[in-house]
Amino acid sequence: MSKVDQLIDTVSRRIQAYEAGDHAGILDPAIMADAWELLRCGALSPGRYPPKVLHVLAWYRWYRAAVLPPGERETDLQEAVVLFGLLPDADPLVMPAGVRAYLLKRTGGGMDSGAKWLERAANTGDPAALEHAVARLTTELAALPSGPVRALALANLATALRVRFDRGGDEADLEMAVRAGREAVRSCPHDHAGRARRRATPGSA
Structure with a gap:
């Protein structure tokens, strides 16, 4: 097992x-x-x-x-x-x-969650799905308290923004991706092993 x-x-x-x-x-x-x-x-x-x-x-x-x-x-x-x-x-x-x-x-x-829109954008390359992912994740984060699920949503938002930067080259997207990734790391307790995984998320460096 x-x-x-x-x-x-x-x-x-x-x-x-x-x-x-x-x-x-x-x-x-x-x-x-x-x-x-x-x-x-x-x-x-x-x-x-x-x-x-x-x-x-x-x-x-x-x-x-x-x-x-x-x-x-x-x-x-x-x-x-x-x-x-x-x-x-x-x-x-x-x-x-x-x-x-x-x-x-x-x-x-x-x-329809932001994570689902992000997965759809990754699978299809659809720019509209990517915009939906960023919008939905931003909305979800506004209502989520600190904790593991908020850290997960932040990691997803960092990924979505990094993908949008890669496609469009807007420096603001890269800056927001970095901020979201760093906040995802801070959202977890210092002794939580999940921090290491989130450090590898695009945009979290």
Whole structure:
């Protein structure tokens, strides 16, 4: 079993325990550390994750938010929104109707994330998709609190801006890419191993 599969299994077992009635266990700091590590090492490439990784992390954040007091749950809700939004829209098993309705309400009726637009731009070379990616990521960042998902969005924005610079040569895009990359690094705790991965993101040097 790979390290990613081991982490998925560990976090999934905690999720299953929550669903069986052990609600307090979802707040175990050790599981949060495993979730961070899964976010770090589970990427296919910067900003791109397999659905099974997104599925586990999204539900973990969703259930954490359900247990936390109202004044402390917003960060987990925000991160669940982003992670669920990255999942394939057509699969009802990864996003049940009740969750989908909640997320649609929070995101103004749209599920097209900046990360999806960035992937589309990378796959097709479509300049309009790249503009959508920059716009969506900028909007998402305005609502995201500090944390791993914000760092991920910043890394994606740095990548999108660097690609736009490579295509258009606008120095302002390069400057913004560098700033976004540096902020992505600062968004993580100093002892978090994910910092090393984000340092390699285009525009973060």
